[in-house]
Amino acid sequence: METSPPLLICEHCDTVYRRRELGCGEVARCVRCAAVLDRYHRLGPGAMFALVVTAMVVFIQANIWPIVTLGFNGQLISTTLWGMIVMMWHQDAQVVAVLTAATLFFFPMCKMMLLGWVLFFARNGKRAPGFRWAMVTLYRVGPWTMSEVFVLGALVAIVKAHTYFDVIPDPGIFAYGALTLLITIFAGIDTRRLWDATEEQSA
């Protein structure tokens, strides 16, 4: 009781609760503000690590393969994510180029690499070197990854282009679709519990 009372504070309204183990499929909600306090996690660090590695492989493919090809008058044009970013830069929309690069490439990449790193060690209940820095960075980067928005955007762009051009979807768009699915699974996971799941080494 002296060192760390098993308490839990609702982030959304500051109500203090006593922490308890949740049963399978259980979700604890705040009585005051109805926010989710804690949920039962089916996936252990090992399974989460496997998911992150899968997401990383899919992410690399989503970024190197072309997304869509347009055909017009016998001429074909395709683009990758980076083709899009470079084009926006050269068309005097550098702000958009930077936003796109950050939210679709750098932040998602950073998120997956840090998660992978932390989870690799967490599988054995250990804290990775630089654990604290990695966790704080993950917290900051969290809201700025937008791959799933891009998938919907690509769909809208395809429908718009379809009126005037021949549209051929490329593997990149399917990789993005798969990535969105993986991200959705991750969205329900609270990485904060890694603080409790791992123990600090004396160093």
Next chain:
Amino acid sequence: MSDVLPRASELGVIGCHVCGLVCKDIGVDGAHCPRCHSALHYRKAASYSRTWALLIAAFVLYIPANVLPIMRTVSLGDVDDNTILSGVVELWVKGSPDLAIIVFTASIMVPMLKFFALVTLLWSSHRSSTWARQQRSKLYRLVELIGYWSMLDVFVVALLTALVQFGLLSRVEPLPGVIFFGLTVVLTMFASMSFDPRLIWDGRESDDR
């Protein structure tokens, strides 16, 4: 019933924003979480003024974002400039009403909802209003959840610009409106992050029940 639930500020403990650790308040300014070393505050620093400032800045940029065209289509010398709203209308007319509704929601409804919701939250919390607190909490979480979907149109313009480059026959160029729009989305995201939802529940304790 809710007035029997203790709050962290009453118990003299602080929940770390970053790692969630429950820390005892030692009454020192600039205290740090022993686990993740992030700064500890009862409430996010200068939440009201920061959120107001970001929200006003976002609103100022939101006007050119809607008035200025975001995208130009050139085909055989024929120039057609699109604003956010005309893009939605075009989708609707060209036979994709479902996508038109999605784009309308992401690009027009969501930013409007964010402005409206954050102003309501700032104003009511500042007055320590006890009106519909749980609903206001839910409203804040909704804003956080859907806010970034507004970036949709920015990605549409970027992808079309990269694809439609058939020289004189057909070409798409981004126009300044899309830059203003992208910045509006970023600023509203910062604004909702700097608002502290716990302020909704702070206030005159005598009014609590």
